[in-house]
Every structure is written in C-alpha cells, then in structure tokens.
Amino acid sequence: MRITGGAARGIPLTAPKGRDTRPATDQLREAVFSSLGSRIEGARVADLFAGTGAYGLEAMSRGAASGCFVENSREVVACLKKNLAAALKSCGTKPSDWHVLAQKVDRVSKNLGPFEIVFMDPPYAMIEESIPGIFVQHIAEILTPDGLACIEMPGNLEINLPGWAAKRRLGKAGKDKPTMVFYERG
Template sequence: MRIISGKYRGKKLITPRGLETRPTLDRIRESIFNIISQRIANARVLDLFAGTGALGLEALSRNAGFATFVDNSREACTVINKNIALLQFEHCTTVIQHDLTRAGTLARIRPKKFDLVFMDPPYRKGLIDAVLENSEFIDLLADNALVVCEHGAQENPGINISKLDITDQRKYGKTQITFLTLNNAELIL
C-alpha cells in the first residue's frame, strides 16, 4: 500500500498484520481521487473506519488542510499514528479510537464541519447505514460536503437519509463506491 499522488507520491504505508483491516485497493483509491480532485485542496477530511488511514493520508498528500481519523481498533489507530508520523502530518491530524456505532461517538469529533468524508467499513455489516442514520452525522457536514462510501458491490446500503442525495455510484469488480451530498448542495465532482 502506498500514497498514489501528491507530495508523498510513492511513499509506502504501514499496514496492520492479519486480515481484520481491508485497505482500499490502489486502483480504486486512484479512481476515487480522480473523481473528487476538485474538492481536495484545503478540505477538512473525516476518514471513518479508517483502517490504515490511506484515504485521509492520500487527501493530505494532495493538499487537504486537515484530517480526522476514526477507527475502533487499537491496532489500526496505532498504524494510523505511525503512518501520520512517517509522512510528518502530526500538525494537521487527529486520531480517535472509538466505535462509530455507539451513541455519542460522532458528537466527540472535532472540528465539527467536514468538507470530505470517507467511509470504508467492513462489508455486509450495515455500518454505513448505522452512521448515516445517526442524527449527529449530518451535523458534521459542511454545506457542500461530499461523502464517499465504499461497500460491497452486492450490498445496497439503505442510504435513505432525507438530507443526503446519491450523486454518483461506481462499480469496481466486487467493490462499489457511492458518492453522497447534502440535498440541494452544489454538485462539484
């Protein structure tokens, strides 16, 4: 696993041992970042179910302004912190170890408004819906925020939140990427 583009292009990232963390494939990550390239500069990024932190770190390498990483695994948070130190992003990052499905987790996340949110939870566990249905989630989004959800191509997350619209979906083999914005938000992809 490596940073694909930007200031730290080609830099290898540390990954946790075992199969518990399933990092986004480089080619999928590259496709996502090609699609959202107009939204990255100075963005406040929230990387949920962060794993290695690859999505948020890629955004920082491409000039995002700040990133908050959230994962419930202690080992994943340790790896994220090591990757942050490797890329010298300590000044513009926060790492939170917490279970996103538990009440009150989203209220703890600061800063409060994010421009870009990545969600890459374990597949087939309903975790995207659990976060999106949490009333605190919408409060984390800036007016023109983009939410990028990675899930199994066979999954069809409910994503029936009245304040969010699906603006695009892309399929990459067994993986699907769903892009969401607030209703009536200016669409910039």
C-alpha cells in the first residue's frame, strides 16, 4: 500500500499487524481523488476512522492545506504517525497543519473544523448502526455547508442519511467490494 498521487506519490504506508485496520485499496483511492479533482487543493480535510491515514495522506499529497486524522486504537495511531512523518517530508506542508487525535469519532469537536471534505472508513460491521447517528450529531457540525462527506462501505450497502444526498458512488458492487459514496447536504 502506498500514496498513489501528488507530492508524496509512491511513499509506502505501513499498517499494524492483525485485523485492526482494513486499508483502502490503491485503486479505490485513485478513483476517489480523480473524482475530487481540484476540489482537494487547499481544502481542510478530516480522515475519521483513519487507520493508516491513507485518505488524509493522499489528500495532503495532492494539495490539501490542513486537516486531522481521528483513530481510536493507540497501536494504529502509532503507525499513522509514522506514515504522516514520512509523507510530510515530501509535501512541503507544515506539520502543525496536520493533527492526529487518538480518540473515538463521536468525540470530535466542532472546534476542529470546519472541513471541506471528511473521509470516513469505518469498520464495516458498524456502518448501518452507527454512521447515521454520527452524521446527525457530528458530521453536520464539522463540515462546511457545501462540504463533501465521503464514506467507504461495502458495495452492496445503501445507507439513507436524512438531510443528506448520495451524489456519487465509486467502486464495484458486491458484499466484499469496497465502494466510496460521496454525500452532500440535501
């Protein structure tokens, strides 16, 4: 697994051993960032359920101005910090513009935002039960009014989020196939 584009292209990303993370595939990340195009340049981004930080690091590599990574597992946070340090060397961005928070997503404060783009790559088992509540209680507070929330989920899953519209789906259909769904207020 590596950063697929931008200033840090080719930098490998490490993940902890075990099943605590399910890193986003290079192919899906390339499709996501191709779709985002210039929207990523200069944006403030949040990578929630960050794991290795793949989405946030890819955004930084492609020109995002600042952001934060939120991950609950301390072991995973240690890997994420190593990945961030490696990417920062290539990106020419200030380390103080990027924050790693070792906490649960539901503790994210609106004081951290607002963000133009929020990436979420939660454990698939919690998506249907937890993501709607997280949107209502937290994402609406930290995302700009015209912001974009991007959720990675299994290709066979459809989630109705009241007050939000699914604008685009990237990836392949199927239970074990990762897809990224872009949500906007609507």
